[in-house]
Amino acid sequence: MNKLIFSLLLTGVSFTLHAQKIYSTKTGQIRFNASTALENVAATNNQVDSKMVDKTGQIVFSALIKSFRFDNQLMEDHFNENYLESSKIPKAEFKGFITNAATINFSKDGKYPINIDGSLSLHGVSQKVTASGLMTISGGKPTITGSFKIKIKEYGITGLYIGEKIASEVEITINCAYD
Amino acid sequence: MKNITHNNIRVRNVVGAILLACFYFLPIVTSAQNVDLFKQQDEQDKKDAKETTDIVTSTFKTTRIVNSQSIENTGAGILDVKISHRFGLVNTGSYNFYGLDQATMRLGLDYGISNRLEVGIGRSTYNKEFDAFYKFRILRQSTGRAAMPISLSLSSDAVWRTIKDQPTVYAINSSDHFNFTNQLIIARKFGDYFSIQFVPTMVHYNIVPTKATPNDLYSVGTGFRIRLSKRVNFTGEYYYQVTKFQGTYDAMSLGFDIETGGHVFQFFFTNSTGINESSFITQTNSQWSNGGIHLGFNISRVFTVVKHNQ
Structure with missing residues (x-):
């Protein structure tokens, strides 16, 4: 009898501490646009890996460079071979925090503006990045949309056409629906 | 107890x-x-x-090394318009401005049906020939979980000669104007700086000049690429003929691939006058040793016909 009470007590304790939740997706979308008046340079990656923790707001994104799809196959080859050197550095990663995670109620449907702070590792170079976006919670499942801009040169990416046919500042758009 | x-x-x-x-x-x-x-x-x-399995890309910079097919395919939904141009022979001297007065060429259209299958048609000045080919990628070199040491493609090319026949004592059938080339392309990329390929080849002629000449001619091609900078590659190819027509030489070409944005510009020296497979492999009748070479260039422009963006 004593044992039973003891067990029930412990069960209760373990449930109350089991509060952190990890949301994840393997089919997130990242688009980038480096188009200029001369050339349409844009690509989409629909296989982005992302995870986040509700309590701490910790968030990570990971994208294979080779999974970015261009309209033009030759442009995709050049992107991988000459610009991003994806055989040497296959992934781009973001590690950061949703700075206002405390203001989000993950169990209540709604739209919450978010700010993300962290570091983006691209082409082997890490740089601080801040982005603002929107978290939509619907049926207990969050979706994050947002965008930010990076300067190509800051990531050690060089090439003849950057600043001419390819914009030197690239807009990156994120759309991830988590489970 | x-x-x-x-x-x-x-x-x-x-x-x-x-x-x-x-x-x-x-x-x-x-x-x-x-x-x-x-x-x-x-x-x-x-x-x-x-x-993860990482498929090796850009073994060669474009679908031809100089005259020869490379292991590369045109991407799915991409139309590649190719203009291949050869000046005259350098050893024809100053009267012909070292060959620059003359020209032969091939106009070609290549299309990628899928990332593994490419088809193409072309028309050459030399012997007024039409050609049609396919190239199918069987194996793709890769690293990681499913590692594959080489890339392998199969390619076949049919040529229809339309130049007026020389008078003969025997009747010429229309099928005699055709010849066919079958090639197996084996390639490997060694890092970013060096790629090599071997091409066992069989050329079949429906008609040959003499009874002693076999209808099937065998040869082995080699090709390489050495990266000089991000945009410039040194390339070359050589076809060793095991059986050959009398008075022909092995085809050899050396040149440069220069990447200019959306396309690749190639310029080179070659001893072949013909540009399609059977004519450059088996009908090269001038030789490097006495300056019997052509300055030539290939330009290609790609157009996106079907977007493969998901």
Whole structure:
């Protein structure tokens, strides 16, 4: 009898501490646009890996460079071979925090503006990045949309056409629906 | 006896209680630990590096080395318009401005049906020939979980000669104007700086000049690419003929691939006048040793016909 009470007590304790939740997706979308008046340079990656923790707001994104799809196959080859050197550095990663995670109620449907702070590792170079976006919670499942801009040169990416046919500042758009 | 049993039960109860407590504490211990996604991500990266298969791309910069097919295919939904141009022979001297007064060419259209299958048609000045080919990628070189050391493609080319026939003592059938080339392309990329390929080749002629000449001619082609800079590559090819027509030489070409944005410009020296497979492999009738070479260039412009963006 004593044992039973003891067990029930412990069960209760373990449930109350089991509060952190990890949301994840393997089919997130990242688009980038480096188009200029001369050339349409844009690509989409629909296989982005992302995870986040509700309590701490910790968030990570990971994208294979080779999974970015261009309209033009030759442009995709050049992107991988000459610009991003994806055989040497296959992934781009973001590690950061949703700075206002405390203001989000993950169990209540709604739209919450978010700010993300962290570091983006691209082409082997890490740089601080801040982005603002929107978290939509619907049926207990969050979706994050947002965008930010990076300067190509800051990531050690060089090439003849950057600043001419390819914009030197690239807009990156994120759309991830988590489970 | 009774006492001992009783004691045993007691001991079991205590052990059971401890075990039970452990099981209940276990989730507390794990959940109380802070989840660190950054650490998880780093571990995932290490795992991925072992588990994913990475297909090697850009073994060669374009679908031809100089005259020869390379292992590369035109991407799915991409139309590639190719203009291949050869000036005259350099050893024809200053009267012909070292060959620059003359020209032969081939106009071609290549199309990628899928990322593995390419088809193409062309028309050459030399012998007024039409040609049609396919190239199918069987194996793709890759690293990681499913590692494949080489790339392998199969290519066949049919040529229809339309130049007016020389007068003959025998009747010429329309089928005599056709010849066919079958090639197996074996290639490997060694890092970013060096690629090589071997091309066992069989050329079949429906008609040959003499009874002693076989209808099937065998040869082995080699090709290489050396990267000089991000945009400039040194390339070359050589076809060793095992069986050949009388008075012909092995085809050899050396040149440069220069990448200019959306396309690749190639310029080179070659001893072949013909540009389609059978004419450059088996009908090259000038030689490097006495300056019997052509300056030539290939330009290609790609157009996106079907977008492969998901």
